[in-house]
Amino acid sequence: MSQGTVGKARRHPVKEQDTAYRDDYQRDRDRVLYSSAFRRLAGVAQVAAVNEQLVLHNRLTHSLKVAQMGRRLVQHLRYQLDDPKRGFPAGSDLNEDVVETAGLVHDIGHPPFGHIAEEVLGQRLAQIDGLEGFEGNAQSFRVVTKLARRKMEHPGLNLTQATLNAILKYPRLKHSSKSTALWTDRGYGDKWGAYQTEKVDFDWARQGSRGDLRSANAVLMDWADDISYATHDLEDYFRAGLIPLHSLSVDKERILKHGLRRLKQHRGFDEFRFRNELETIIAEFGGRLHSQCWETRKNRVQMNKISSGHLTRFVKAVRLLGEPPYVEIEQSSQYRVAALKELTWFYVINRPPLAIQQEGQKRIIGSLFDRLMMCLEKSPSSPKIPIQLRGIYRDITQDDTVEAMSDKNKEAGCARAVTDYICLLTEAQAVDLGERLAGRSQSSMFGTWFN
Known part of the structure; x- marks a missing residue:
């Protein structure tokens, strides 16, 4: 069994079934x-x-x-x-x-x-x-x-x-x-x-x-999130041919400028340390990867070695403290992670292909929100409204802790319910439902996923 006992109380006290193999x-x-x-x-x-x-x-x-x-x-x-x-x-x-x-x-x-x-x-x-x-x-x-x-x-x-x-x-x-x-x-x-x-x-x-x-525990979860973002996403976009890890030196100054524009406003951010870590990873990738092609065995092996080395270093970067929050992260590793994440920002996130795609996605979500809001405000029990959305709205109206969403503010309750519903959809479901509501779908009415 794992250790830690201070916070084992549950939000809603219940008698749990006794199982010795799980805490x-x-x-x-x-x-x-x-x-x-x-x-x-x-x-x-x-x-x-x-x-x-x-x-x-x-x-x-x-x-x-x-x-x-x-x-x-x-x-x-x-x-x-x-x-x-x-x-x-x-x-x-x-x-x-x-x-x-x-x-x-x-x-x-x-x-x-x-x-x-x-x-x-x-x-x-x-x-x-x-x-x-x-x-x-x-x-x-x-x-x-x-x-x-x-x-x-x-x-x-x-x-x-x-x-x-x-x-x-x-x-x-x-x-x-x-x-x-x-x-x-x-x-x-x-x-x-x-x-x-x-x-x-x-x-x-x-x-x-x-x-x-x-x-x-939250500090460690947040650090784990940063580690995953910095290493696994980077590998994705090297495989996709979007991040030229073998020749980053060509864009070094532009990457640095792009990163500092995003990060230097943070209190205590050290531009010199960021530059140093960026130069280190550029040299490491350039010295071990000799082409953009992921499919060569040599590149796959080298990329895995680099990623493994980073993961090991970042795990070892955590240290215990004797007072809250009880853990700290080695500063040099934080700058290394920031430099790795910047490669994805520079080559993928702030580029036209993704930006153009996102414009379409904004329209999908905005239109879906507006159409569901209109239906829900007009008639909350209408069969035009997906069953799950009706249930979410009903729960909101019955929640006595939510004063702002009482009958006096129906719009807020509807908006909260629609947002909750959208955040329980997959991307395919959001697209499908949006097309159905806009009258552009050729899908069958039988066996729909939202009934």
């Missing part, structure tokens, strides 16, 4: 892994759309690797203990299963088409009184505390306090005060992580925590 944190992991909300991530893009011919990471495979990496980080810290029998510092609640579960959950609320859809939903919701806009991390917290269901008696997956706290990568509400920290201080984040509708769940999960300081 409470392992139950959490299993609940997430078997949820339909988690399976949906197979149909949601990491960067490029999931219908690409190349085998790229999607949100599901990315989440699995974040979870696996999170577990390894805790295992490394446990291995480094002077006296393993004494365990981790009191109050840290560090636990392999908790970090792994947080990794599985961290993207579970992200909408179809990723960040571009978040922008569209944020713009729509910002125009409606009683709502705070959209935030993917807050939506993930809402999924596991409200939208995912396993029992009739209570909403959500009824996870433990430690797991819910680990999921909170940005442990504050939107309008609460935010701590100012150095870029390398992983104890704090820039965004917010929960809506007012989940304030009761948020406050319960954060009992005993300091302000907006992350839990140790």
